[in-house]
Amino acid sequence: MDLAEIYAALRRIAPYTHRTPLLTSHLLDELLGKRLLLKAEHLQKTGSFKARGALSKALTLEDPKGLLAVSSGNHAQGVAYAARVLGVKALIVMPEDASPLKKAAARAYGAEVYDQGVTVANREAVARALQEETGYAFLHPFDDPLVVAGQGTLGLELLAQASRRGSFPEAVLVPVGGGGLAAGVATAVKALAPTTLVLGVEPEGADDARRSLEAGRILRLAEAPRTRADGVRTLSLGAYTFPILKAKVDGILPVSEEAILEAERLLHTRTKQVVEPTGALPLAAVLEHGARLPQTLALVLSGGNRDFSP
Amino acid sequence: MDLAEIYAALRRIAPYTHRTPLLTSHLLDELLGKRLLLKAEHLQKTGSFKARGALSKALTLEDPKGLLAVSSGNHAQGVAYAARVLGVKALIVMPEDASPLKKAAARAYGAEVYDQGVTVANREAVARALQEETGYAFLHPFDDPLVVAGQGTLGLELLAQASRRGSFPEAVLVPVGGGGLAAGVATAVKALAPTTLVLGVEPEGADDARRSLEAGRILRLAEAPRTRADGVRTLSLGAYTFPILKAKVDGILPVSEEAILEAERLLHTRTKQVVEPTGALPLAAVLEHGARLPQTLALVLSGGNRDFSP
Numbered sequence: 001m002d003l004a005e006i007y008a009a010l011r012r013i014a015p016y017t018h019r020t021p022l023l024t025s026h027l028l029d030e031l032l033g034k035r036l037l038l039k040a041e042h043l044q045k046t047g048s049f050k051a052r053g054a055l056s057k058a059l060t061l062e063d064p065k066g067l068l069a070v071s072s073g074n075h076a077q078g079v080a081y082a083a084r085v086l087g088v089k090a091l092i093v094m095p096e097d098a099s100p101l102k103k104a105a106a107r108a109y110g111a112e113v114y115d116q117g118v119t120v121a122n123r124e125a126v127a128r129a130l131q132e133e134t135g136y137a138f139l140h141p142f143d144d145p146l147v148v149a150g151q152g153t154l155g156l157e158l159l160a161q162a163s164r165r166g167s168f169p170e171a172v173l174v175p176v177g178g179g180g181l182a183a184g185v186a187t188a189v190k191a192l193a194p195t196t197l198v199l200g201v202e203p204e205g206a207d208d209a210r211r212s213l214e215a216g217r218i219l220r221l222a223e224a225p226r227t228r229a230d231g232v233r234t235l236s237l238g239a240y241t242f243p244i245l246k247a248k249v250d251g252i253l254p255v256s257e258e259a260i261l262e263a264e265r266l267l268h269t270r271t272k273q274v275v276e277p278t279g280a281l282p283l284a285a286v287l288e289h290g291a292r293l294p295q296t297l298a299l300v301l302s303g304g305n306r307d308f309s310p
Numbered sequence: 311m312d313l314a315e316i317y318a319a320l321r322r323i324a325p326y327t328h329r330t331p332l333l334t335s336h337l338l339d340e341l342l343g344k345r346l347l348l349k350a351e352h353l354q355k356t357g358s359f360k361a362r363g364a365l366s367k368a369l370t371l372e373d374p375k376g377l378l379a380v381s382s383g384n385h386a387q388g389v390a391y392a393a394r395v396l397g398v399k400a401l402i403v404m405p406e407d408a409s410p411l412k413k414a415a416a417r418a419y420g421a422e423v424y425d426q427g428v429t430v431a432n433r434e435a436v437a438r439a440l441q442e443e444t445g446y447a448f449l450h451p452f453d454d455p456l457v458v459a460g461q462g463t464l465g466l467e468l469l470a471q472a473s474r475r476g477s478f479p480e481a482v483l484v485p486v487g488g489g490g491l492a493a494g495v496a497t498a499v500k501a502l503a504p505t506t507l508v509l510g511v512e513p514e515g516a517d518d519a520r521r522s523l524e525a526g527r528i529l530r531l532a533e534a535p536r537t538r539a540d541g542v543r544t545l546s547l548g549a550y551t552f553p554i555l556k557a558k559v560d561g562i563l564p565v566s567e568e569a570i571l572e573a574e575r576l577l578h579t580r581t582k583q584v585v586e587p588t589g590a591l592p593l594a595a596v597l598e599h600g601a602r603l604p605q606t607l608a609l610v611l612s613g614g615n616r617d618f619s620p
Contacts, residue, residue, distance in 0.1 A: 273582060
């Protein structure tokens with residue numbers, strides 16, 4: 001993975017994605033004693049960065065019959081959107097007991113949801129069988145160079161926007177689940193601004209990335225972790241993303257569930273932005289680890305697909 | 311009230327307020343079959359347009375000892391902020407049983423909350439007594455030319471921003487409570503774009519503005535109406551605002567509580583913006599009356615001070 005691949009991805013996806021704004025907030029800066037640059041990826045098409053990776057991959061496929069994915073989250077919507085751009089069908093495999101809201105969200109973007117007899121345990125096998133049957137192209141949510149290159153486009157934009165603003169980040173904080181976003185952003189940042197730190201953030205109850213990087217090998221959680229941050233409930237880093245993180249990420253910060261909730265609350269009340277729990281992970285890390293972080297920080301608000309409650 | 315007074319207000323308040331953005335949303339436009347221009351006043355200082363009116367008035371006072379207001383809503387925060395700008399104290403009269411959250415919000419902006427023995431019935435009398443005692447200047451939430459001129463600055467900005475975007479609004483929709491915002495915006499719009507309609511929006515259970523304009527005199531609600539839109543729970547239009555509305559507002563649209571909730575939900579899920587119920591009134595009017603509204607509409611999202619619920 002190098003910068004050229006990320007630039008190539010940007011050229012592919014640019015017509016179909018937003019260059020999301022880099023927001024600032026005097027109130028947050030005052031409250032936390034930092035200069036924060038908020039990469040507003042909750043304003044991306046489909047409400048999260050996943051549209052970048054899905055499109056980056058989908059736009060390289062030669063005449064695909066359809067797109068197939070396993071996801072009950074933002075990747076489902078990213079793939080559904082990519083399929084719409086290509087003018088083909090999207091088929092999303094989701095466990096039967098996934099929330100009706102998540103099924104509805106994927107359908108709202110035009111995808112077909114396949115959930116008959118699907119469980120968390122058998123969903124990969126079901127997807128493989130469907131792939132054989134339909135001939136659709138399978139899009140992995142993170143462990144694919146073209147997907148990682150797509151997520152890396154966010155890092156390119158962030159650095160360009162920060163440069164124009166004259167507040168260059170000393171560290172970039174990014175949520176870590178399977179590692180696709182972190183790998184892409186780290187590749188962009190380390191190529192363009194080698195002295196800027198790249199720090200991953202994960203819930204303390206789902207700290208497999210931190211432990212894996214310490215151990216030097218991929219450690220796997222025994223079961224899906226309980227955390228508000230449902231975008232990072234993945235069991236482990238990927239075979240493709242792990243070595244990139246090992247080479248390019250400077251550290252992983254664990255955060256408590258309380259800090260995630262407080263970060264969501266601050267973004268809601270102070271910046272009036274709807275950010276989902278996973279997207280609030282970087283701000284949660286500032287709340288819990290601010291004292292040992294540098295002054296100017298870029299936070300990746302990765303998505304905004306949070307339920308509405310009146 | 312004329313355009314010159316609004317321009318003068320703009321020169322006073324510009325250093326201390328945001329020129330809030332004019333947002334658009336492809337998703338909402340597609341869903342509703344309209345071109346919507348969203349004046350994002352939830353991103354204003356203090357989270358609502360009330361900062362404009364409070365500052366417009368406060369900055370004309372000669373050496374005030376402090377500012378005094380009756381409010382358990384956004385006006386309290388606007389006045390508290392204006393006092394901070396002037397470097398004087400703010401004293402806010404609120405009923406003892408007002409929500410602790412609202413008291414905390416006013417205090418967070420540096421105001422002192424006076425609530426001892428205060429009820430909805432006696433709060434005006436308490437404020438008058440406090441005014442005598444302290445010598446602080448009283449700031450009315452809407453029935454004051456300098457406050458109306460301040461709110462009108464939002465209309466000036468909106469028209470300038472729409473012109474640059476090349477989508478000029480055929481109608482501007484604005485929430486109506488006491489009528490300060492509607493009077494200011496209508497004055498600006500009718501002076502600069504006389505063919506653009508100005509439409510007020512109020513909850514159907516609080517339709518005193520519609521009935522007053524029909525009757526040709528100020529009708530007063532018997533008691534504070536029950537509505538999600540707590541920013542427009544005022545009992546009547548003001549003696550100053552009523553004739554302006556009568557001369558310059560083209561109509562008042564009533565909306566149901568269900569439409570207000572749905573409008574909040576759409577703004578939350580589609581635009582990822584936190585808008586309070588009152589700020590969602592104009593979109594609620596598009597949901598309920600869209601068929602008889604023109605194609606290009608400017609909606610004033612008047613504030614974003616909505617409770618955070620996890």
